[in-house]
Amino acid sequence: MTRAAVVGAGMTKFGVHDTPLQELFGEAAFGALDDAGVTTDDLDALYFGNAMSGQAENETHLGPRVASHIGAAGLEVQRFEDACATSANAFKNAVRAVDAGVHDVVLVGGVERCTPETGKDTPAMTRIFASASHRQYEQPTGLTFPSVFALLTKRHMHEHGTTEEDLAAVAVKNHANGRLNPRAHFGKETSVEEVLDGPVVADPFRLMDCCPFSDGASAVVVVSDDLADSFDAPVDVTGVGHATDVVPIADKADLPATQAARDAATEAYAQAGIEADDADFAEVHDCFTGAEILASEAIGFAPEGEGGTYAAEGRTALDGDRPINPSGGLKAKGHPIGATGTAQIVELTEQIRGTVGERQVSDANVGVAHNLGGDSATTVVSVLEGRA
Amino acid sequence: MTRAAVVGAGMTKFGVHDTPLQELFGEAAFGALDDAGVTTDDLDALYFGNAMSGQAENETHLGPRVASHIGAAGLEVQRFEDACATSANAFKNAVRAVDAGVHDVVLVGGVERCTPETGKDTPAMTRIFASASHRQYEQPTGLTFPSVFALLTKRHMHEHGTTEEDLAAVAVKNHANGRLNPRAHFGKETSVEEVLDGPVVADPFRLMDCCPFSDGASAVVVVSDDLADSFDAPVDVTGVGHATDVVPIADKADLPATQAARDAATEAYAQAGIEADDADFAEVHDCFTGAEILASEAIGFAPEGEGGTYAAEGRTALDGDRPINPSGGLKAKGHPIGATGTAQIVELTEQIRGTVGERQVSDANVGVAHNLGGDSATTVVSVLEGRA
Numbered sequence: 001m002t003r004a005a006v007v008g009a010g011m012t013k014f015g016v017h018d019t020p021l022q023e024l025f026g027e028a029a030f031g032a033l034d035d036a037g038v039t040t041d042d043l044d045a046l047y048f049g050n051a052m053s054g055q056a057e058n059e060t061h062l063g064p065r066v067a068s069h070i071g072a073a074g075l076e077v078q079r080f081e082d083a084c085a086t087s088a089n090a091f092k093n094a095v096r097a098v099d100a101g102v103h104d105v106v107l108v109g110g111v112e113r114c115t116p117e118t119g120k121d122t123p124a125m126t127r128i129f130a131s132a133s134h135r136q137y138e139q140p141t142g143l144t145f146p147s148v149f150a151l152l153t154k155r156h157m158h159e160h161g162t163t164e165e166d167l168a169a170v171a172v173k174n175h176a177n178g179r180l181n182p183r184a185h186f187g188k189e190t191s192v193e194e195v196l197d198g199p200v201v202a203d204p205f206r207l208m209d210c211c212p213f214s215d216g217a218s219a220v221v222v223v224s225d226d227l228a229d230s231f232d233a234p235v236d237v238t239g240v241g242h243a244t245d246v247v248p249i250a251d252k253a254d255l256p257a258t259q260a261a262r263d264a265a266t267e268a269y270a271q272a273g274i275e276a277d278d279a280d281f282a283e284v285h286d287c288f289t290g291a292e293i294l295a296s297e298a299i300g301f302a303p304e305g306e307g308g309t310y311a312a313e314g315r316t317a318l319d320g321d322r323p324i325n326p327s328g329g330l331k332a333k334g335h336p337i338g339a340t341g342t343a344q345i346v347e348l349t350e351q352i353r354g355t356v357g358e359r360q361v362s363d364a365n366v367g368v369a370h371n372l373g374g375d376s377a378t379t380v381v382s383v384l385e386g387r388a
Numbered sequence: 389m390t391r392a393a394v395v396g397a398g399m400t401k402f403g404v405h406d407t408p409l410q411e412l413f414g415e416a417a418f419g420a421l422d423d424a425g426v427t428t429d430d431l432d433a434l435y436f437g438n439a440m441s442g443q444a445e446n447e448t449h450l451g452p453r454v455a456s457h458i459g460a461a462g463l464e465v466q467r468f469e470d471a472c473a474t475s476a477n478a479f480k481n482a483v484r485a486v487d488a489g490v491h492d493v494v495l496v497g498g499v500e501r502c503t504p505e506t507g508k509d510t511p512a513m514t515r516i517f518a519s520a521s522h523r524q525y526e527q528p529t530g531l532t533f534p535s536v537f538a539l540l541t542k543r544h545m546h547e548h549g550t551t552e553e554d555l556a557a558v559a560v561k562n563h564a565n566g567r568l569n570p571r572a573h574f575g576k577e578t579s580v581e582e583v584l585d586g587p588v589v590a591d592p593f594r595l596m597d598c599c600p601f602s603d604g605a606s607a608v609v610v611v612s613d614d615l616a617d618s619f620d621a622p623v624d625v626t627g628v629g630h631a632t633d634v635v636p637i638a639d640k641a642d643l644p645a646t647q648a649a650r651d652a653a654t655e656a657y658a659q660a661g662i663e664a665d666d667a668d669f670a671e672v673h674d675c676f677t678g679a680e681i682l683a684s685e686a687i688g689f690a691p692e693g694e695g696g697t698y699a700a701e702g703r704t705a706l707d708g709d710r711p712i713n714p715s716g717g718l719k720a721k722g723h724p725i726g727a728t729g730t731a732q733i734v735e736l737t738e739q740i741r742g743t744v745g746e747r748q749v750s751d752a753n754v755g756v757a758h759n760l761g762g763d764s765a766t767t768v769v770s771v772l773e774g775r776a
Contacts, residue, residue, distance in 0.1 A: 020524055054442040054469075054519055058527065061471035061520035064632045064765035073634035074651065077766070078477055079469050081442075083449035089466050093481070100488035131442055132449035136408055139446065244452045246461035263462065377452035378465070 001273065002236040004095040005228035006384065008036025008221035009346040014185045014334030016117040017215040021053060021062060022069035025111040028217035028339070029070050032107065036221040036231060044103035045076040047094045049087030049110030051337040055128045056120055057113065066111070076103075081338075083132040084287065085373030086110055087218070088341030088380035092240045095382075098224040105227070108345075109219025110338035118215060125213055129337075132374040134248035143249075146202035146210055146288065148375045151249060153204060153290025156256035159305065162293060164204055166308030168195035170289035171208045171331055173317050178328025180359035185214045185334030209289040214334030218343035228387065235349045238274070239383035241267025247377045261298035261370060264381040269300075272383040274366065276300025279383070281323040281351060281361040283344040285372035286331045292316075295370050296324055299381060323361045326351060341380065344369035348384040389661065391487040392625040393616035394772065396424025396609035397734040402722030403573045404505040405603040409441060409450060410457035413499040416605035416727070417458050420495065424609040424619060432491035433464040435482045437475030437498030438726040443516045444508055445501065454499070464491075469726075471520040472675065473761030474498055475606070476729030476768035480628045483770075486612040493615070496733075497607025498726035506603060513601055517725075520762040522636035531637075534590035534598055534676065536763045539637060541592060541678025544644035547693065550681060552592050554696030556583035558677035559596045559719055561705050566716020568747035573602045573722030597677040602722030606731035616775065623737045626662070627771035629655030635765045649686035649758060652769040657688075660771040662754065664688025667771070669711040669739060669749040671732040673760035674719045680704075683758050684712055687769060711749045714739060729768065732757035736772040 010031020017024050025048075033039060046067050053059040063077040080090040087110030094106040114125050130144045138148075156162050171190055178184035190208055198206035228234035243263035246252055253259065269275060282301055286292035293307035301322045302310040310316050316324040327333045327347040330340060348367035350356045369382040398419020405412050413436075421427060434455050441447040451465040468478040475498030482494040502513050518532045526536075544550050559578055566572035578596055586594035616622035631651035634640055641647065657663060670689055674680035681695035689710045690698040698704050704712040715721045715735040718728060736755035738744045757770040 051448065052442065054440065054516075055446070055448075057523065058443070058515070058519040059523050060439065060443075060469060061635075061762040061766065063470060064762060065522065065635045067632060068634045068636075068639065068765075073632055073765075074648075075632060076630050077632045078481075078630075081448060081467050081469050082451060093466075096488070096490060097484070100484070100490070102484060102488070127446070128442075131446040134453065135445065135447050242464050242466075244455060244461055244463060244465045246456045247449075247453045248456075251456065260462075374449040374452065377456075377461075378449065 002225045002238055003099040004222050004237040005225060005234040006220050006237060006345060006349045007223050007228060007231035007234045008032040009349040010035055011183060011218035011343050011346050012216045013183045014214045014216035014336055016115045017113065018118050021059060021111050021113060022066045025066045025109060025217045026070050028109055028219040029107060032219040032221050038221060040070055040072040042105050043072055043075060043107050045106045046072055047090040047106055047108045048077060048079050049090040049338045049341060050079060051081055051083055051086045051112060052128050082378045083373035084337050085341060085371045085378045085380050086338045088371035089242060091342055091345055092242050092380055094222045095237050095240050098222055104224050106222045107219060108222055109217060109342050111217035112336035112338040113215040114213035114336060115215050137248045146205055149288040149291050150202040150205050152255045152294060156294060157204065162308035164196060165192060166312045167204060167209055167289040168192040169311040170286065170292045171195045173311060174286060174325050174329040174331040177318060177326050177359055178332025181328045181333055184328040184332050185212055186332045205288055211287050211330035211335045214336045216334060216336035216339045218339045218346050220342055220345050233353050234387050235352045236385045236387050238385050239268035239271030241265060241381045243379060245377045249375050256294050258294050258298045258376040260376060261295060261372060261379040264379045265299045268381040268383050274383065279366045279368045280364050281326060282368040282370060283327060283347050284324055284370040286325060286329040287335060292324065299368055299370050318359060318361060326359050326361050341371040344371055345382065352384060352386045390613045390624040390626055392483040392610050393613060393622040394608050394625060394733060394737045395611050395616060395619035395622045396420040397737040398423055399571060399606035399731050399734050400604045401571045402602045402604035402724055404503045405501065406506050409447060409499050409501060410454045413454045413497060413605045414458050416497055416607040417495060420607040420609050426609060428458055428460040430493050431460055431463060431495050433494045434460055435478040435494055435496045436465060436467050437478040437729060438467060439469055439471060439474045439500060440516050440725055470766045471761030472725050473729060473759045473766045473768050474726045476759035477630060479730055479733055480630050480768055482610045483625050483628050486610055492612050494610045495607060496610055497605060497730050499605035500724035500726040501603040502601035502724060503603050525636045534593055537676040537679050538590040538593050540643045540682060544682060550696035552584060553580060554700045555592060555597055555677040556580040557700040558674065558680045559583045561699060562674060562713050562717040562719040565706060565714050565747055566720025569716045569721055572716040572720050573600055574720045593676055599675050599718040599723045602724045604722060604724035604727045606727045606734050608730055608733050621741050622775050623740045624773045624775050626773050627656035627659030629653060629769045631767060633765045635763065637763050644682050646682050646686045646764040648764060649683060649760060649767040652767045653687045656769040656771050662771065667754045667756045668752050669714060670756040670758060671715060671735050672712055672758040674713060674717040675723060680712065687756055687758050706747060706749060714747050714749050729759040732759055740772060740774045
């Protein structure tokens with residue numbers, strides 16, 4: 001059942017941006033508004049995501065600031081923060097608001113700046129990212145996010161025989177896709193050999209298994225189902241699931257299951273009335289190569305334990321039978337935290353419209369977005385479909 | 389029209405708490421759950437507010453953490469941040485969710501630790517608070533929050549003849565009320581003379597015009613109207629308005645108007661089908677004495693320009709005709725930022741139930757909460773009423 005529609009999508013290039021957050025967000029916001037053919041006067045609300053700018057830039061209460069910058073002050077403007085799942089959760093709330101008749105037209109988006117070029121050195125940003133892990137049980141041990149996902153991935157390797165070559169295949173695929181995406185942070189391909197030759201960051205992850213810190217912004221215009229047909233090329237939102245899991249990691253029942261993702265996918269698919277097999281492609285949260293493998297299983301794109309094999313065999317490639325991360329994913333497109341969730345929605349929208357050029361998934365009519373936060377304790381899964 | 393009901397309320401004492409955030413929140417959460425006669429098994433979601441703990445404690449993604457601590461992991465858990473209006477906005481979203489039939493039972497609350505005793509020195513916390521002002525135009529000038537509200541208040545004094553004695557009257561009243569509130573940060577009275585003898589913080593504010601940094605947590609259980617009668621002593625939520633205003637201050641059309649508060653109050657009263665005069669009492673965001681005067685006018689408790697006179701004449705006192713801040717307000721009860729919004733809802737609930745003892749407002753059947761964020765760029769106004 002259609003709950004809402006995306007009628008406009010915009011994003012900056014992900015990479016290095018030495019511009020204030022509100023200007024960076026403005027570029028994505030105006031891109032989405034222009035794409036939808038609306039102005040700020042048509043908006044009822046702005047649902048805004050930002051994860052770390054309190055710590056990274058001494059900026060909080062950013063909602064009214066970015067709204068003021070784009071000429072939308074006065075609206076209902078609110079900020080969401082759910083670690084890396086921040087703007088997917090903003091999207092969920094916007095869909096819910098138009099579905100309930102509270103609003104008709106909502107701008108949703110997020111922004112973040114994380115790169116050393118904007119004054120954020122890597123150790124400092126790594127510590128800031130680690131604020132999403134458990135303050136008493138995990139941070140004092142030095143557990144940063146590469147090691148969080150290394151633990152999850154190591155367990156998957158132990159249980160299912162997933163190999164470092166399988167992980168490398170994810171990086172190779174996503175860099176190949178990202179090279180076709182002009183808005184991706186990285187424009188170069190890589191090889192299994194190059195990945196396996198890289199320095200170890202947190203075993204089993206080497207440098208090329210890890211997504212970059214990126215700057216960027218993304219935004220979409222969400223409207224009620226009733227209004228959708230008055231826009232060009234609306235894309236239906238048929239399901240959005242959101243679930244959490246226990247923190248800290250040591251308390252999780254099954255590390256590589258990423259249970260919140262399974263629960264969120266179940267909810268999203270039930271809303272949409274589909275099975276995983278009905279989806280044509282997915283954007284998933286590949287903050288590390290291992291995370292994509294876990295995600296591909298959690299959303300039902302690969303059978304249990306076979307996510308690595310699927311990647312290695314090319315089944316998740318652009319021309320595979322289960323394409324994952326045609327945008328290049330976090331790995332190659334980049335990961336400006338608060339912007340990542342709605343950037344996935346941008347890619348789904350443009351893939352379903354068939355406007356992405358060389359990286360187009362053929363017959364891309366049903367897309368799934370999987371945006372994960374923290375140590376996998378939050379996940380939002382969304383289903384978008386072409387309007388019949 | 390009833391949109392939802394509050395059926396449970398809990399909060400910690402506000403003051404100094406050297407306990408982890410999840411434990412502090414747990415005390416308020418279990419207080420609210422016990423008061424409602426429910427357990428975490430009965431919850432559909434947790435809507436959680438925290439403003440500054442990324443910067444103050446290197447803690448983000450706190451939603452799943454506090455949920456895990458109270459045994460509620462797995463639910464839809466999300467964090468809101470809208471500066472000092474953080475948990476009132478969480479409350480708004482919870483009311484909307486049960487009103488729309490998305491959820492039946494939602495726990496809403498917030499937590500914050502800001503005191504020097506927990507390792508946060510005052511200059512550092514002042515800088516952290518200032519992150520809610522404009523990063524490019526205001527922070528570099530040294531504009532911290534005492535001076536933000538000093539500017540707003542000075543303009544009110546200029547336009548309406550409000551005096552420092554009027555400001556002091558607010559502090560005297562709120563300390564008198566706070567002395568009757570066992571959960572207030574400050575348990576002592578003050579006098580006009582003591583306020584006027586204090587050191588200047590930001591002209592016209594002296595030390596006793598300013599609310600303290602506090603630690604604390606608050607929570608309420610929000611249920612759908614349909615379910616309310618199955619609980620003891622439900623209190624109806626009949627309106628919640630939320631509006632924003634332009635940032636930075638220099639762009640605001642009318643400084644002492646605090647336009648977002650007026651817009652939010654108009655929306656809340658319209659939803660509730662009441663006029664300001666129908667309300668029996670209010671909890672307002674008196675981060676500084678001057679802020680209470682502006683708020684009392686913005687929500688229609690005092691005529692334009694007469695907020696100061698109303699305070700000085702005792703009309704906003706517990707036994708006045710327009711009681712404001714019977715809890716002691718931020719000024720005396722304290723201001724653990726992310727907990728302040730739902731703490732106002734706790735006070736409204738308990739006043740309307742008639743259970744607050746010595747600080748009881750007589751005939752307290754309709755209460756208004758005014759929770760402001762940043763330089764007044766966000767305000768949420770809520771109306772609660774006794775169930776007929």
